[in-house]
Amino acid sequence: MGDARNSIRDTLRDAGLAPGGELPPLILVACSGGPDSLALALAASFFARRGDYRVGAVVVDHRLQPDSAAVADSARGKLEQMGLAPVLVRQVSVPESGMGPEAAARTVRYAALDAVVEELGADAVLLGHTLDDQAEQVLLGLMRGSGTRSLAGMPAVRGKYLRPFLGLRREQTLEICRHAGLDPWHDPSNRDPAYARSRVRTEVLPFLEDKLGPGIAEALFRSSRILSADADYLDTVAAQSFEELRAAAPAGSGTDSEELLLPEAQLRNLAPAVRQRVLALAALSLGGSQPSYERLAAVQSLLRRTGSAGPVQLVGKVSVYRQPRAKSVHHGASSYGNLVFRKKSST
Structure with a gap:
């Protein structure tokens, strides 16, 4: 007692x-x-x-x-x-x-x-x-x-x-x-x-x-x-990295948009454990669900491609594809090599 x-x-x-x-x-x-x-x-x-x-x-x-x-x-x-x-x-x-x-x-x-x-x-x-x-x-x-x-x-x-x-x-x-x-x-x-x-x-x-x-x-x-201590630390680092990458995204991509762009060069530079969490945060920020390990692995494979690639479908009507350098994106901005997370409109 x-x-x-x-x-x-x-x-x-x-x-x-x-x-x-x-x-x-x-x-x-x-x-x-x-x-x-x-x-x-x-x-x-x-x-x-x-x-x-x-x-x-x-x-x-x-x-x-x-x-x-x-x-x-x-x-x-x-x-x-x-x-x-x-x-x-x-x-x-x-x-x-x-x-x-x-x-x-x-x-x-x-x-x-x-x-x-x-x-x-x-x-x-x-x-x-x-x-x-x-x-x-x-x-x-x-x-x-x-x-x-x-x-x-x-x-x-x-x-x-x-x-x-x-x-x-x-x-x-x-x-x-x-x-x-x-x-x-x-x-x-x-x-x-x-x-x-x-x-x-x-x-x-x-x-x-x-x-x-x-x-x-x-x-x-x-x-x-x-x-638990390891996960808390990695989650904190991933949240900081996600905010930094989102701030570096081209104009027209943000929390109020149905499309989010993350610079692929900076994603590649992240430690794998952090990168996986950042990709999950991107899906969640658009209203998707926590992606499975297999779906996250498929998203990460886009970073090994050249040219356009995808889309990878995630739970919650979120899809991810690779937008190569210098190609226009949905909002008309110029891309510099990004992973594009897009939420399918409910209308």
């Missing part, structure tokens, strides 16, 4: 939320009724009793299990017994979509949490993800062949969402619940082999621990912290 309280205290202070004052900051705990979030709520209640923070909770009922309403009501009762206030239950409907059930549930869950934050004027929401969750996230990123940002796992701080338990093991949250006499709910989907995350949790990580020895989860967590 001491580790749990210290983690919450440090995370809140790192987020700039100082304790106390005439009206202490309002902190909400996102609670499913499971061991991680119940342990988080119990540890956070300590700061409410001391008057450091006002601590409430939100229980999101996804209505995916037959007894979900009873589970949510039970969680609310436990949270109120801890002294948390207010404790709100929000029911959501998880739509059938192409993003998959886990992603769809996550989307509506965060929408419900966002609404409560705005309704109550909350300063932060605590999430109960643990070191084990982070290790699973890194393995899933490896399976997808994702980049540095994905392998960095879940951030400890993202806006008002804080994850103070990323340095704690799942077994520690179970021990906190046992010691406090709490009877947490165990989500059956966490052991459902239909979900990749469940297979990583129940099969892959135990297999790695068995074959390679203990400490795999901790090693994956350390890797995520290193990669």
Whole structure:
């Protein structure tokens, strides 16, 4: 419990939320009724009793299990017994979509949490993800062949969402619940082999621990912290480089245009890791979606061509082609060798 309280205290202070004052900051705990979030709520209640923070909770009922309403009501009762206030239950409907059930549930869950934050004027929401969750996230990123940002796992701080338990093991949250006499709910989907995350949790990580020895989860967590720092730095450098290249673009290309030109000579001079991020930023600036690794590789291949080349189609109706030197461009300006990002008009 001491580790749990210290983690919450440090995370809140790192987020700039100082304790106390005439009206202490309002902190909400996102609670499913499971061991991680119940342990988080119990540890956070300590700061409410001391008057450091006002601590409430939100229980999101996804209505995916037959007894979900009873589970949510039970969680609310436990949270109120801890002294948390207010404790709100929000029911959501998880739509059938192409993003998959886990992603769809996550989307509506965060929408419900966002609404409560705005309704109550909350300063932060605590999430109960643990070191084990982070290790699973890194393995899933490896399976997808994702980049540095994905392998960095879940951030400890993202806006008002804080994850103070990323340095704690799942077994520690179970021990906190046992010691406090709490009877947490165990989500059956966490052991459902239909979900990749469940297979990583129940099969892959135990297999790695068995074959390679203990400490795999901790090693994956350390890797995520290193990669997170690397990704933050590269993203900062890429954002600066993108602004510099956009400023050097020919007249007629800008944020209000449906066409963006980036000088190819300067693009070639960028480090590959930075160049890839700059190209993604260009697509995003025109309203496109984050391009896949394969699509970005296709865009970068345009820089190895001579003469005009392309277009490469990206998600979000954005296309990219190479405009050679001295050829006129869409807005009539003279080109000096550019990659042209063009957003297809919706009209």
